[in-house]
Amino acid sequence: MIVKERKKPKELLLLELLSNRKMLSARDYKKYQNLSLGYEGELRFDAYTKKYGEKLIMLNDLLLRHNEQYFQIDSCVITNDAIYLFEIKNYQGQYYFDKDILYKVPNKEIENPILQRNRATSLFRMFLQSKGIQSPLKSYIIFIHPQCTIYQTPLNQQIIFHSNIQSFLTKLNENQYSSKKSQSIVKVLESSVHQEFLPENSLSYTFDELQKGIPCCQCGSMNTELINRTIKCSDCETEEVASDSIIRCINEFQELFPSEKLTSGIISKWCGNSIAQARCKRMLLKHFSKRGETKNVHYIKEEEAHP
Template identity: 30%
Template sequence: MIIKKRSQPLVLQILESLNVRTVLSASEKKDYANQLKGYQGEVLFDAYLENLQFECLIINDLRLKESGNMIQIDSLILTSDVIYLYEIKNYSGSYDYKDDALHGRLDFVIADPLTQIHKTQPFLHNLVRKLGSKKVIKSQVIFIEPDFYLYDLPRDKPFLFANQLTREFDSMEKRHSAIKKSDKRLANQLGQLHITDYRPIDLPEYDYSNLKKGITCPNCFSFDHINTRKTRICTCCGYKETISEAIKRSTENFHLLFPEVSITKRLIYDWCGKAYDEQRVQRVLRRTYISHGSYRSTYYEQIPRDYSNGE
């Protein structure tokens, strides 16, 4: 059972939007590529979890706060007596493991992937104890890319490779019994502690006036489209959606980039590239958000989402 689904990381969403609305620097483009590859690796791991044949509780993409510091957990699997903590790495190529780091064949070095695990496991252990559970925590780093090779690896390192996952999960199925109500209660408590409003401080700098306006296609990110009376059709890939949904999506994109700016009819009209009249924009905002004020001073606020149930 999935307690919390995975969502696209906020940093990736922002870089994805900026990539089509402005020109990213070389370092920002590299960060975008790394963020995308990391997320794709996590999604690939999720595909393995969907095929599990034993009772367990899955929490994906969990952010917890400890003494002002953010703890990021890629995936947790709760069984009857063990919590499996997974750090997902989507590396490719061949590396040697030496001096607690991954050394590439072109003198490229990646920091020890166990660093994050060593930081997270003690925090999770203490948190679980505070919540009244005595479950053992077992941490593992998953190298999800089948074409990744790591040589000179000590046997005591908690690393798993893509070709070992099926066997590992089959073994887990034999070791664990049915999930109890107390297990579900613990999983829900952890899900409810997820930090939903976290915003990194090292985001790229951008300004509204310098961003390209218009609605992008959610499939290919093109601005090009044609309209029927109620439908918007991307002329690059053929993706179809209602115009109302396109306006709503674009409003959410604006709020993602400018969370401190009030949403108004005139602002979203401009953000959508003035493709649809203000009255149409206003109807969408009224149906989707909570309105405050009246007449020219009206602004709209998003309804808070509940992330504890996987939404």
């Protein structure tokens, strides 16, 4: 049972939207690739837990804080006897450990996931103690990619490779679940989760520099055109009902520019003027709440209007 689902990381989402509309800098592109790979690995792990661990009480993607320090837990399983933490790595290729340093073959040093895992585990342990929870912690690193080999893996470091995941989860699934104690731990964790935030200036972009238009819902290409009531992609030929495309563009605009006012004028411009302002206005009136009068008319999300 998944108590808390995983969400696409905010930074990955923004980079994905930006990559459709501008050329990412080399640094941002690298970040985009790494985040995509990491997220793919996490989804792959989730697919295994759904298949082999249907009894598991599972919380994914926990951002917690202890002593002013934030730490992230990729996945967490609560059994009656222990709490299991999982750090998921989607490394592909050949690696080796040498004196506590991890290298990618031939000799590129990379961040040691054992240190990262140990930091998160230690903070998590202190966090539990501060909440009065006594439960043994077991933490594992999962190398999820089928083509990942790590030589000289240190012993006793609770590392699981792709080939062992199925048997590990099947065994974990045989544990006893849902005692009162584990329910109370779930409650504490759920109420302690922090919303993901992006460090200021982690990504920089402006409305003017981004390409306007409607990206394809399938491949992200900006080579789309409005034909009757559908948006058609010239690259992959996917078609989407235009009203769905407009809503998608409005949501993208809000993700990228959360502090900008939503108006029919700006959305029409954002869609590359392919959608008339009057039509954008109808969509906004239908799906959002109107605020202000005459020149100050703008729209806000329903849930913000009626919290």
